[in-house]
Amino acid sequence: xxxxxxxxxxxxxxxxxxxxxxxxxxxxxxxxxxxxxxxxxxxxxxxxxxxxxxxxxxxxxxxxxxxxxxxxxxxxxxxxxxxxxxxxxxxxxxx
Amino acid sequence: xxxxxxxxxxxxxxxxxxxxxxxxxxxxxxxxxxxxxxxxxxxxxxxxxxxxxxxxxxxxxxxxxxxxxxxxxxxxxxxxxxxxxxxxxxxxxxxxxxxxxxxxxxxxxxxxxxxxxxxxxxxxxxxxxxxxxxxxxxxxxxxxxxxxxxxxxxxxxxxxxxxxxxxxxxxxxxxxxxxxxxxxxxxxxxxxxxxxxxxxxxxxxxxxxxxxxxxxxxx
Numbered sequence: 001x002x003x004x005x006x007x008x009x010x011x012x013x014x015x016x017x018x019x020x021x022x023x024x025x026x027x028x029x030x031x032x033x034x035x036x037x038x039x040x041x042x043x044x045x046x047x048x049x050x051x052x053x054x055x056x057x058x059x060x061x062x063x064x065x066x067x068x069x070x071x072x073x074x075x076x077x078x079x080x081x082x083x084x085x086x087x088x089x090x091x092x093x094x095x
Numbered sequence: 096x097x098x099x100x101x102x103x104x105x106x107x108x109x110x111x112x113x114x115x116x117x118x119x120x121x122x123x124x125x126x127x128x129x130x131x132x133x134x135x136x137x138x139x140x141x142x143x144x145x146x147x148x149x150x151x152x153x154x155x156x157x158x159x160x161x162x163x164x165x166x167x168x169x170x171x172x173x174x175x176x177x178x179x180x181x182x183x184x185x186x187x188x189x190x191x192x193x194x195x196x197x198x199x200x201x202x203x204x205x206x207x208x209x210x211x212x213x214x215x216x217x218x219x220x221x222x223x224x225x226x227x228x229x230x231x232x233x234x235x236x237x238x239x240x241x242x243x244x245x246x247x248x249x250x251x252x253x254x255x256x257x258x259x260x261x262x263x264x265x266x267x268x269x270x271x272x273x274x275x276x277x278x279x280x281x282x283x284x285x286x287x288x289x290x291x292x293x294x295x296x297x298x299x300x301x302x303x304x305x306x307x308x309x310x311x312x313x314x
Binding site: 012014015080081083084086087088089090091092093094095 | 120123124127128129130133136181182185247248250251252255257259260263306307310311
């Protein structure tokens with residue numbers, strides 16, 4: 001995933017979840033998920049990042065085990081959110 | 096003649112249903128992204144859906160022809176104005192956050208829309224001219240609004256070659272052809288321009304609906 005994907009102005013909660021999950025998926029493909037690398041990629045301060053991780057775990061989008069892992073529900077969320085972003089792009093309304 | 100009236104009413108009812116599907120789909124997109132400027136899209140298509148119903152009523156109920164036609168004209172223009180607002184605010188939002196401005200702009204448009212509709216429907220001392228005298232002016236205004244939408248879409252999509260993007264462009268192109276045909280109909284009241292206008296309207300809404308359905312299904 002290109003780095004610019006995470007540089008979206010004024011991200012809402014859903015967009016932050018999407019960015020976090022994409023980063024985890026990307027790192028899972030490369031072998032191992034490091035929490036600090038995910039935090040750097042999604043560009044959030046530590047306290048907010050950890051708060052979002054807690055919320056995402058409550059929503060069963062990821063597991064905060066070591067290493068971080070995306071769940072089936074998390075993958076479904078990424079897939080659906082990506083479709084929404086595709087629709088916006090195709091209607092000429094993407095950021 | 097009765098059959099023709101019900102055919103027109105049926106086409107308008109189908110058009111309204113398609114426009115409401117677009118409203119529902121774009122509300123889903125808005126809920127996921129929470130970008131205020133996107134609200135103009137479902138609101139705009141909501142106005143268009145009501146406008147199509149008003150056009151059908153103007154044919155089916157002759158006693159309501161004047162009021163329903165006025166409603167149709169104003170609602171279509173407001174519908175396209177809201178969609179233009181979405182594209183305009185999207186361009187502006189690159190530079191800085193436009194959240195509050197877009198909410199204010201849309202609120203203002205809604206208030207103006209309600210005022211115009213209330214002026215037409217409610218008995219008032221204001222004299223509203225017969226709709227036939229202003230029909231072509233509204234159609235020209237709609238064509239200008241659609242030209243802006245098409246230009247914005249072309250600017251946004253020129254670097255990307257997406258099948259769905261092309262469908263969206265074609266959909267709004269058909270809606271522009273619909274407005275042009277209805278402009279001709281406003282001038283000559285010929286059956287062929289009315290029929291062509293309705294065919295274009297259905298084609299445009301079907302294309303946009305198909306684009307959304309394809310987008311939600313995933314490539």
